[in-house]
Amino acid sequence: MTEIVFDYIVIGGGSGACATAGRLSEDSTKTVLVLEAGGEGKDWAIRIPAGAITMLPTKYNNWAFQTVPQAGLNGRRGYQPRGKALGGSSVLNAMVYIRGQASDYDHWAALGNTGWSFNELLPYFKRAENNADFTDAFHGNNGPLHVGKLRTDNPFQQIYLNAAQQAGFPLNNDFNGVSQEGAGTYQVTQFNGERWSAARAYLEPHRATRSNLHVMTGAHVTQILFEDEEVAIANQKRAVAVKFTHNGQVKTARAKSEIILAAGALQSPQLLMLSGVGDRTELEKLGIPVVHHLPGVGNNLQDHPDMVLNYTANSLDLMGFSVSGAWRMARECWRYITKRRGMLSTNYAEGGAFLKTSPELPSPDVQLHFVIGVVEDHARKLRWGHGYSCHVCILRPKSRGSVRLASANPHTAPLIDPNFFSDPDDLEVMLKGLKLTQKLMDAPALKNIRTSALTDADAHSDDELRELIRQRADTVYHPVGSCKMGLDAMSVVDPQLRVYGVKGLRIADASIMPTLISGNTNAICMVIGEKAAEFIFNEKHDET
Structure with a gap:
């Protein structure tokens, strides 16, 4: 079996992984290896923002997971797209740059996670x-x-903003500024009209110039290896190497210093359990030798449940399929090639809002994504014509789910259970959020331009709307929390992101979030990576 040796090994190529590896490789005396199961992340579908439509509904650069049947969704299986390329889910997301609310992080700090308050994270x-x-x-x-x-120059954005004002919602020019509340257009992770993934930010600029930074794509890590019990220090095993498959071969990489697990909220707990770190009873059922009993692994899964309203409209400023639309798109392709502007630079979810379902709330509890196209079943169902959509998700759900192993085979997808609407309060908040969204969609600026309502035309009473939610709701792609940071018995990592009960292993991805933030999760994942690298630097400095 081939073995290679590095100071640091980063498992995964997503947002947290890229930030961690990019910062660690700034120390030229230390070698860094990044292992990503997907490809290089340089496809045209990734670079051109509108290309996301080829990835989100398919297995192209996408793990395309499914959940277990959801009782709260009338027994339906949910869809969980996750990026499978260097850059992780930042290669196929809507590029929305949101930090969340200060209270999100102050709550983390109040739970005992020193150093994670908003004022401490803002730098x-x-x-x-x-x-x-x-x-x-x-x-x-x-x-x-x-x-x-955005560089789309799409006049439909103004129609959306006019509707928001007509509905009585304030406008907000910067959701990451003084206040999050209001409606506006999103800022996005792009440069010159091209998607700027975490890999483009933290890895690509340095791969040719930093000889200590090594990136392997097509490398699927199947196990973290720990040193034998008899040589463990203080009765704790140490993570010393990883086993992975690459080009049809099984290989091993050894870490002289640390291993950083950053495979995401669905696959980080999976890999921990495959490696013997998790609930003892569950591991023994699958015949996996127990390295350390850590019952919190895979628990506390949280996600933003989301509902989409769809409308048709006769406007070529909206994405869709028509003869006239094809001619328009041909012109837009040339515009993108020559100016890097126009419809091909769209993130689709061009507008948004953060709203309160009750005026007495201290901060918004629902988020809207206004999409310049009809979105049905995560864009897996297409229709002729043009239209627009509006997502509404609840920002702080109370429901908690889990990630479990389906088998001891590392190539088998995990059992993903967001447990949507298991807490009845979530359904009631979603109902209120749906009504707010309908108020916005029925404002004259939008109602006068639409030709039909595809989703909610026949649902009027609260009970009918609740049933509509159960029939149509699903994720808005923000799973977190399955290896939570904290101080209680169900925590998996401490506030320095070190995995409890073992040495030499940290986690640096969305799985460590104790609770969901109020918005899209890409930006905070990169900050988690930034923090992980700093923790490692500081710890090594203290040792010397």
Whole structure:
């Protein structure tokens, strides 16, 4: 079996992984290996923002997981797309740059996670960010992650904003500024009209110039290896190597210093359990030798449940299929080639809003994504004509789910159970959010341009709307929390992201979030990676 040796091994190539590896490789005396199961992440479908439509509904650069049947969704299986390429889910997401609310992180700190309050994290957000539009106390302008306004020049954005004002919602020019509340257009992770994934931010600029940074794609890690009990220090085993498949061969990489697990909220707990770290009873059922009993692994899964309303409209400013639309898109292709502007630079979810379902709430509890096209079943169902959609998701769901092993085979997908609407309060918040969304969609600016309502035309009473939610709701692609950070018995990592009960292993991805943030999760994942690298640097400095 081939074995290679590095100081640090980063498992995964997603947002947290890229940030961790990019920062660790700044120390030229230490070697860093990144192992990504997918490809290089340089496809045209990734670089051109509109190309996401080829990936989200398919297995192209996408793990395309399914959940177990969801009782809260009338027994339906949910869909869980996850990026399978260097850059992780930042290669196929809607590129929306959102940090969440300050109270999200202050809550983390209140749970005992020292160093994770908003004021303590803001410098890391700013360090990561290179914002083309805002130069104030909330934004950075020199980081590796390009952030800027959309370049679609789409007049339909103004129709949406007019409707928001007519519905009585305030407008917000910067969801990452003083306040999150209101409606506006999203800032996105792009540069010159191209998607700026985490890999483009943290890895691509350095792969040719840093000889200590090594990236292997097509490398699927199947097990973390620990040193034998008899040589363990203080009765704890140490993570020393990883086993992975590459080009049809089984290989091993050994870490002289640390292993950083960053495979995401669905696959990080899976790999821990496959490696013997998890609930003892469950591991023994599958014949997996127990390295360390850590019952929190795979628990506390959280996700933003989401509902989509769809409408048709006769406007070529909206995505869709028609003869006239094909001619328009041909012109837009030339515009993108020559100017990197126009419809091919769209993230689809061009508009958004953060709203309160009750005026007495201290902050918004639902988020909207306004899409310049009809979205049905995660774009897996297409229809003739043009239209628009609006997602509504609840920001702080109470329901908790899990990630479990389906088998001891590392190539078998895990059992994913978001447990949507298991807490009845979530359904009631979604109902209120749906009504707010209907109010916005029925404002004159939008109602006067639509030709039909595809989703909610026949649902009027609260009970009918609740049933509609159960029939149509699913994820808005923000799974977190399955290896939560904290101090209680169900925590998996400590506030320095070290896995409890073993040495030499940290986690740096969305799985460590104790609770969901109020918005899209890509930006905070990169900050988690930034923090992980700093923890490692500081710890090594203290040792010397």
